[in-house]
Amino acid sequence: MKSVLTGTILVAAGLSFLLSVGLWFNGASWAGSPEDAKQYGLFVGLWVPSILALGTLLKK
Numbered sequence: 001m002k003s004v005l006t007g008t009i010l011v012a013a014g015l016s017f018l019l020s021v022g023l024w025f026n027g028a029s030w031a032g033s034p035e036d037a038k039q040y041g042l043f044v045g046l047w048v049p050s051i052l053a054l055g056t057l058l059k060k
């Protein structure tokens with residue numbers, strides 16, 4: 001069970017990181033302006049440590 005949880009948490013953190021990078025560099029077409037795209041990228045990028053911290057908490 002712990003290996004499934006670990007894998008799921010790592011995949012979720014990795015996808016969040018990739019989404020953050022994608023929003024940072026290519027989000028202007030979706031967000032409307034490059035400044036908004038960078039803000040969205042930073043917001044999603046903050047999910048990565050939160051997801052990893054949740055994984056650490058759930059493994060105990």
